[in-house]
Amino acid sequence: MSTSSLPASTASLTQASEATNPSEAISIYYRILENPSSSPEALRIKEQAISNLSDLLRQENRAEELKNLLTQLRPFFSLIPKAKTAKTVRGLVDTLAKIPGTSDIQIALCREIVLWTRDEKRTFLRQRIEAKLAALLMENKEFSEALSLLSELIKEVRRLDDKLLLVEIDLLESKLHFSLRNLPKAKAALTAARTAANAIYVPPAQQGTIDLQSGILHAEEKDYKTAYSYFYEAFEAFNALEDPLAIYSLKYMLLCKIMVSQADDVAGIISSAKVGLQYQGPELDAMKAVADAHSKRSLNLFETALRKFGAQLEGDPIVHRHLSSLYDTLLEQNLCRLIEPFSRVEIAHIAELIELPSDHVEKKLSQMILDKKFAGTLDQGAGCLVIFDDPKTDAIYPATLETIENMGKVVDSLFVRSAKIMA
Numbered sequence: 001m002s003t004s005s006l007p008a009s010t011a012s013l014t015q016a017s018e019a020t021n022p023s024e025a026i027s028i029y030y031r032i033l034e035n036p037s038s039s040p041e042a043l044r045i046k047e048q049a050i051s052n053l054s055d056l057l058r059q060e061n062r063a064e065e066l067k068n069l070l071t072q073l074r075p076f077f078s079l080i081p082k083a084k085t086a087k088t089v090r091g092l093v094d095t096l097a098k099i100p101g102t103s104d105i106q107i108a109l110c111r112e113i114v115l116w117t118r119d120e121k122r123t124f125l126r127q128r129i130e131a132k133l134a135a136l137l138m139e140n141k142e143f144s145e146a147l148s149l150l151s152e153l154i155k156e157v158r159r160l161d162d163k164l165l166l167v168e169i170d171l172l173e174s175k176l177h178f179s180l181r182n183l184p185k186a187k188a189a190l191t192a193a194r195t196a197a198n199a200i201y202v203p204p205a206q207q208g209t210i211d212l213q214s215g216i217l218h219a220e221e222k223d224y225k226t227a228y229s230y231f232y233e234a235f236e237a238f239n240a241l242e243d244p245l246a247i248y249s250l251k252y253m254l255l256c257k258i259m260v261s262q263a264d265d266v267a268g269i270i271s272s273a274k275v276g277l278q279y280q281g282p283e284l285d286a287m288k289a290v291a292d293a294h295s296k297r298s299l300n301l302f303e304t305a306l307r308k309f310g311a312q313l314e315g316d317p318i319v320h321r322h323l324s325s326l327y328d329t330l331l332e333q334n335l336c337r338l339i340e341p342f343s344r345v346e347i348a349h350i351a352e353l354i355e356l357p358s359d360h361v362e363k364k365l366s367q368m369i370l371d372k373k374f375a376g377t378l379d380q381g382a383g384c385l386v387i388f389d390d391p392k393t394d395a396i397y398p399a400t401l402e403t404i405e406n407m408g409k410v411v412d413s414l415f416v417r418s419a420k421i422m423a
Contacts, residue, residue: 005034008042013049022056029053033072038079046076050088054095063102066095067109074116086125089113093132107136127157131169138176146176163200167193167210174213178220187217208237212249216318219256228256247279248316254287255319258294259326266291286312290323299330300355331364332373339374344386347378 006012012032019025032049035042050073057066070092077085093113096106110133117126130153137146150173157166170193177186190213197210215230231253238246250269257265270284286309293301306313306323314320331354338353339345347365351358362378365385369376375388 006031008032008035008037008045022060026056043080054092058095058098061099063096063099063105067105082122089125103136103140127165135172143180163196166196167202171210171213183220204237205241205243208234215252224256224259228253247283250279251283251287255322258291259322263291263294283312297333299334302330332368339387342387344384347383347385
């Protein structure tokens with residue numbers, strides 16, 4: 001960065017855009033920002049220089065320099081309106097977020113901005129940066145700090161009645177409680193977000209995020225049909241905006257189809273005109289492999305899919321949670337099918353048939369017996385499973401109980417009538 005400043009003019013911006021390499025352009029932009037002029041035209045040129053400079057620093061992955069830029073610009077912020085300051089600061093924070101692996105730098109930057117905004121009494125900007133900080137802390141799995149920050153922020157924003165920010169914070173709180181497996185509070189926060197959203201115009205991206213979170217919570221309650229409809233609404237919104245979240249909405253739609261045993265529909269949805277080639281890739285290939293395994297009731301295909309698409313299936317906490325349940329269901333169905341012809345069978349033989357370790361099969365069989373999925377016992381000394389015939393319920397006992405119950409009603413009725421006569 002040169003020590004001599006350049007005039008804050010269109011010519012200087014053109015000079016930077018025509019620079020032969022990014023480092024030279026960055027140096028020119030810094031020199032424009034060093035110009036002491038505070039005329040309206042100079043301020044406008046500087047705003048454009050800041051925008052161009054931040055984009056270049058992002059392209060060069062110079063995250064630390066981008067963070068320091070905000071500190072260097074504080075004297076400039078005192079010359080422009082607060083609304084423009086808020087827009088510029090949030091723009092720089094969002095630009096930094098586009099550089100991968102910078103979550104710690106983003107958190108440090110947000111903490112610095114919060115302290116600065118408190119000193120400068122810039123409440124509007126502080127609240128939005130605190131919401132961003134809470135989201136970053138949640139992504140970093142620092143749940144306690146994120147929750148305490150959100151709790152204070154929600155009280156403050158509710159007093160100011162800033163509906164749009166309130167929707168964002170309530171939605172963030174719902175995601176946070178869901179990460180902590182507190183489903184009732186997650187649902188309550190989502191309801192609050194919907195209530196606030198109904199009173200104002202919500203941007204399509206925000207509405208899509210609300211629908212996506214609604215789908216996730218319904219899926220957690222095993223209401224996959226309702227979840228599918230929410231995921232579809234979210235997909236429509238994100239698809240129209242060409243938002244990267246569209247692929248995840250589509251992925252969760254396919255997950256719902258698999259969980260309600262409609263895996264055959266997955267191929268049709270993937271090959272539909274709306275999805276077409278736009279979203280083809282490992283995410284959809286992973287769901288297609290799981291659907292294929294479910295259709296064929298094959299544990300081998302299921303485990304192959306998990307190994308091949310580990311990042312897309314086990315790396316996604318939403319999908320992983322439901323696929324664990326699906327794997328257990330498939331395993332139980334396969335075990336029931338295998339033991340059906342036997343009255344006594346070696347556990348090792350079942351393990352060989354299902355191609356799983358014996359101890360894993362034994363553990364699952366004992367769990368199924370306790371859950372009364374079938375009648376039987378494990379003879380661990382002989383390493384065998386003994387299956388009992390399903391006990392036939394004798395109809396005489398329920399009939400006897402019903403007769404006694406009816407006799408009781410008759411006696412009670414006679415007692416009431418006799419009491420009336422004696423009176």
